[in-house]
Amino acid sequence: MNVDTILFTHLHFDHYAGLSAFLYYQYFHCYHLHDHLTVIAPPEQIDGVLDLAIDYFRSEDCPACDRKNIGLPTLIKLPERGTLSYGDYRIDCIPSIHAVPGRCYRITNADGHSIGFSGDTAYFPELETFFAGVDTLVFENSYATKEVEPKQKPGHSSAHDAGRVAAAAGAGRLVLVHSSHTDREAAMACAGQYYHGQISYPVSGTFDEI
Ligand SMILES: [Zn+2]
Numbered sequence: 177m178n179v180d181t182i183l184f185t186h187l188h189f190d191h192y193a194g195l196s197a198f199l200y201y202q203y204f205h206c207y208h209l210h211d212h213l214t215v216i217a218p219p220e221q222i223d224g225v226l227d228l229a230i231d232y233f234r235s236e237d238c239p240a241c242d243r244k245n246i247g248l249p250t251l252i253k254l255p256e257r258g259t260l261s262y263g264d265y266r267i268d269c270i271p272s273i274h275a276v277p278g279r280c281y282r283i284t285n286a287d288g289h290s291i292g293f294s295g296d297t298a299y300f301p302e303l304e305t306f307f308a309g310v311d312t313l314v315f316e317n318s319y320a321t322k323e324v325e326p327k328q329k330p331g332h333s334s335a336h337d338a339g340r341v342a343a344a345a346g347a348g349r350l351v352l353v354h355s356s357h358t359d360r361e362a363a364m365a366c367a368g369q370y371y372h373g374q375i376s377y378p379v380s381g382t383f384d385e386i
């Protein structure tokens with residue numbers, strides 16, 4: 177309930193499946209979603225997804241959950257590329273290459289430390305400059321160790337892409353996400369062919385200090 181900001185890379189179900197339950201508990205915790213929660217997202221689908229998440233409360237069976245009581249989170253719709261000043265943070269975004277509109281993020285705190293998120297995306301060269309010098313790079317590897325020709329990648333990357341981008345960008349650390357945990361060791365070794373810094377691969381049920 178201490179979460180006050182949600183940043184969506186894009187609106188595919190695997191990235192918002194928990195939103196309805198989260199908004200429900202957030203509402204009963206604070207009663208004013210608008211004052212306590214900000215959602216930052218690409219503009220194309222976020223309104224519909226927020227509507228669906230609140231409709232899923234089924235307010236006909238829970239009058240307290242009526243939409244006019246709940247309100248909506250504060251919503252920041254991002255441009256295709258640009259920089260957002262957000263509290264003590266600077267949020268840079270560029271468009272991803274994916275099946276739906278998405279963003280890659282670079283978030284920098286007041287000390288100048290930064291973390292990059294590829295979101296779901298196929299490789300494109302700008303990723304290497306956008307993430308240049310980032311402290312931690314969280315990169316998807318949907319294809320794990322499979323090297324797939326760019327034309328055959330419908331908007332996703334492999335551990336090869338993640339390792340190459342992390343190396344070219346000079347990232348301080350690489351975190352591989354968005355593939356089956358059964359690929360964990362092989363994916364880390366695959367990215368390690370290109371990137372020689374620390375590579376992590378979060379596993380459900382474990383906590384790894386970033
Ligand atoms: Zn996706």
Ligand SMILES: [Zn+2]
Pocket residue numbers: 188190191296354
């Ligand atoms: Zn996804």
